[in-house]
Amino acid sequence: MKPSKALFVICTLFKNVFLYWCHIDKTPRFIANFRVIFKQSFLLYFLLISIFFLSCSPKDKSFVVFDYTIEKIDLKNNSMDVVFTITNLTSIDFKENEWSLHWNQILGEPQTESVPEGIDFERVNGNSYFVFNFGDSWTLSAEESISFRIVTKGVMSRLALGPKGAFVVTSNQSIDLHTNIHWQEAKGLEDLNLPTAKQGIRTSKTSTLYRKIL
Numbered sequence: 001m002k003p004s005k006a007l008f009v010i011c012t013l014f015k016n017v018f019l020y021w022c023h024i025d026k027t028p029r030f031i032a033n034f035r036v037i038f039k040q041s042f043l044l045y046f047l048l049i050s051i052f053f054l055s056c057s058p059k060d061k062s063f064v065v066f067d068y069t070i071e072k073i074d075l076k077n078n079s080m081d082v083v084f085t086i087t088n089l090t091s092i093d094f095k096e097n098e099w100s101l102h103w104n105q106i107l108g109e110p111q112t113e114s115v116p117e118g119i120d121f122e123r124v125n126g127n128s129y130f131v132f133n134f135g136d137s138w139t140l141s142a143e144e145s146i147s148f149r150i151v152t153k154g155v156m157s158r159l160a161l162g163p164k165g166a167f168v169v170t171s172n173q174s175i176d177l178h179t180n181i182h183w184q185e186a187k188g189l190e191d192l193n194l195p196t197a198k199q200g201i202r203t204s205k206t207s208t209l210y211r212k213i214l
Helices: 003-024 028-056 197-202 209-213
Strands: 064-074 079-088 099-104 119-123 129-134 144-153 164-169 174-182
Parallel strands (some): 064 174
Antiparallel strands (some): 064 079, 079 144, 099 164, 119 129, 164 174
């Protein structure tokens, strides 16, 4: 039997039983009591359904954007001028002294002396795992962003050598970041002796910065 047909049969049976009970007991009190019970049951059912949907509703958005913008490439000094921009698209405020930025990067370690006041730079275990700890005056409120400039040691020769695996750690949770690397407008990019656009298309398997970043 199809589900729709079975449901129709059950409803019909219920209606017939109800009419029979009304026939053998026609007192208004019976009808009144039935209506009260029905209303209470319906309200309870509605309450349970509401609680279910509320429990299934999405929680706070855990979405943060990390924009890594290369403004200048200095091959002579083997360094880059970089702007870090962190956009907090969650409903959580990142309070000063209670949050940090973590990421991996093979080339382009921040020079400590270039890091803004109030931000402590840490290199973990001597590896390419970096941390910025945000101190006084570095609160990042929900739906806002912050930017700051640093100078790096080393120049990224490939996109894969840049920042990846970034996340923010707060006092009670960690949040993965969506990382974007902006390099196209960097001053000194031409000094990397990159191929032309036509050459880049023709040699799409090359391992140059041009091919990797494209």
